[in-house]
Amino acid sequence: MRLETERLILRKFVRPDLDAFYAYCQHPEVGPNAGWKPHESIEESLKYLEMMMEGNEVLAIVDKISNKVIGSVGMHEDTMRNTKGVKMVGYVLAKEFWGKGLMTEAVKEVMRHAFEVEHLELISVQHFANNAKSKRVIEKLGFKSEGTIRYARKIFDDSIEDLVCYSLTRREWEQL
Template sequence: MKLSYVNGKLIEAVYDTVPCFITERLILRPWHMEDVEDLFKYAKDPDIGLSAGWKPHKDVEESMEVIENVFMKPGVYAIVYKETNEVIGSIGLHAGSKKSRGLGSDENQAEIGYWIAKPYWGRGLIPEAAKELVDFGFLELGLNRIWIAYFDGNHKSKRVAEKLGFTYSHFAENVVVEALGETKKEHYMVLNKDEFDEAIKLKYRPLLAQRS
């Protein structure tokens, strides 16, 4: 991975020609197989996977399979904590129609999914990471709306969506969670492009007023 600095501050990261996202505390970059030890270290914790709809990883081999078959797909990023250069979670922007899940048939939409290691809960890191994908989706990909879904009882995921300006849309009963072999109630929150645009205007309105 190529890193670029200005005055000691990391301003750009490129991994295998794929641009990465840089925040105050994080780097979002594609997954690679060398991340397997970090992944297994945290994915074996049942408190992580069960709330997100997957079973704890039982061994390093399972973590390797997940990286190769799930995480190395386009739009999925490893969440790297700058201070330690450790992978502490995953986040993805999955574009395309969500009609099969009752989220509409508009192709210009996407869903953000994420998880983060338990020692890093409560630090605001997922909102920090997800904001980069929200901005990218609306400003670069031309999306009309972005969804965040969470299973009943996952209040942390709901709070992330609220911090990002998403509003509650609806829920679905008896959603099949294949990895767990059970069904769950799933809730859906949404952010539309016009709401995103209005939030941007509100953010810069005081600055524009000073210049007028």
Template sequence: MRLETKRLYLRNWTEEDAEALYHCAKNPKVGPMAGWPAHQNVKESLKIIQDLLLTPYTFALILKEKNEIIGNVSLNIEEENPSSAELGCWMDVPFWGQELGVEALKEVIRFGFQELKLKELWASHFEENHQSRRLQEKCELRFRYKKENVDCPLIHAVKTKYFNYITREEWLKNERGIAK
């Protein structure tokens, strides 16, 4: 599957992407902010692709101008509530602050509501992850609740986590407002 924005291609991961994933995910500023440790080698990145990223709505973010993988964006439909899905997005540090995450996440939100007919999308972020908070705000997700003392075993930490949501109706209203 492939989606496209002005500056990005979003396509499913393949095992051949292991080296590119490692290049992005080895940075210690990236993974721990999302609750996972920096990747240690290409072999580990390949295993992550095989075990976690080969799902229908998990996309490698490819910067068109360089044809380079710069991160990941995902939409994970909940088994217990198939009309709802969790959004996720991360990218390598050199690409922060360029609104690429906003561009990617807005396209996945559009896809979730228009193509998959989902009713609600949500994302979470840790209290100290201000970049994710701003990304979610810019994509019109609104705070619903927080959980304290969330165990994060992969990074050996306990954190406070914020949960933000957008419904299909809110998104449609926002889209109509932009179109005017």
């Protein structure tokens, strides 16, 4: 799958993306906000890159100007729901690209594809309670608040996070 926005190309990861992928995955502020430990070596990044290359869930976000990978957006199984036509979106962006509206642009296009082409019924998304940037992205995309699951997730550093949950139905998306 290949999607395109004004500033971005969304496509599958390929092996030559490894250096750019490692560059943002080892950053101390990127992974932890999404619940994962910063990568400690390029070999660790290669393991995750290969998993994403084999699967069909995650797309690389490529900056059109530099033609480099600057993040990822994934559509995953929503383990809170056992219904069909549902996916949960997740995303990370290299720190130097934060605050330019890029993730909102990327996720909007992934959602359009999911509703229009894959005919999903609902897309969900979650952020940790202290992740104000992700909360803002979610609000800008029009998601509806579902509430907070307290004491929900033990992450890599053994801290326990509350999860703030949102979703958007096909009908709500059509009305945006």
